[in-house]
Amino acid sequence: MPQMTDLTTHPIATKYPPKHPERLQLYSTPTPNGVKVSIMLEETGLAYEPHFVAIGDNETWTPEFLALNPNGKIPAIIDPDGPGGKPLALFESGAILIYLAEKTGQLLPADPARRYETLQWVMWQMGGAGPLFGQLGFFHKFKGREIEDPRPKERYRAETERLLEVIETRLEGRDWIMGDEYTIADIALLGWVRTVVGFYEAGPIVGWDALSRTPAWLERGLARPAVQRGLTVPARP
Structure with a gap:
């Protein structure tokens, strides 16, 4: 398509007409991937x-949405004030x-070594954590439960437990993934860890009660007002 001016x-814009076209536009659903961006927007104040x-109604597969993200997944954004003052359309939550971190100068360390870390x-x-946690949800809570072969669920259960232990180890002596500094690394993980022990109700099978630092980190994250707001955005009709 021609370059967006x-x-x-x-x-x-024909499917989701903007009321405030001068603002950054977020196209999303409050899923673990979707809330990464809404939390980030709330944290930065943009x-x-x-x-x-409505992903349940296959709205991501409409021609309008596919023109924004050909992979048919949320979240996606259009920033009318992108690089050089030109509109920028972007998908993939990471x-x-x-x-957004680079645009605002927030939640990503300026020091090069800490930035790459x-x-x-x-x-x-x-x-890792997102795809594996999501597969566990499929086999533990959704249609995957109907599969008689126990091996797929056990694989994702074991991997989820292992990945949670990686977080637990990382948080030794740290309040946040990067130590004293809350960053986009925490934002990327909060919604997914919350979903595993909440919506997926998988805590008992992945060793959640044996962890200490990860539950405390999740509690700290969920206590942030911007996180609480972001978890409900966009509001469901």
């Missing part, structure tokens, strides 16, 4: 307009976290 020229995308934990969540 303003938000209203993008097909997504003005934004959220649009609820990429959006990094973009933070990014490695964001990548770890994107490639």
Whole structure:
């Protein structure tokens, strides 16, 4: 498609008309991946307009949404004030976290070594904790429960337990993933860990009660007002 010159020229604007086109536009659902971006937006204080995308109604597979994210997944954004003052459309929650951190100068250490250390934990969540936790949810709570072969569920159960232990080890002597500094590494993980022990009700099978630092970290994160707000954005109709 031609280069976007303003938000209203993008097909997504026909399905989700913006009331405030000058603000960053968020297209999402409050899932563990979706809330990464809404929490980040609340933490940074950027003005934004959220649009609820009904994934249960397959809205991510409409031509309008696929024009924004050809992978058909939430979250996605359009920043009308992107690099060089030009609109920027962006998908993939990890990429959006990094973009918003660099745009605002918040929640990503300026020191190069600590910056890359933070990014490695964001990548770890994107490639490990998120996908594996999600598969556990499928086999423990959703249609995967109907599969008689116990091996798939056991694989994801064991991997989830292992990954939670990685977090537990990392938090030794630290309040946050990066120590005293709350960063996008914490934001990337909070919604997923919360979902494993909450919505998925998988705590008893992944050794949650044997952990101490990770539950305390989750409690600290959930106590942040911006996190509480972000967990409900976009509001369901």
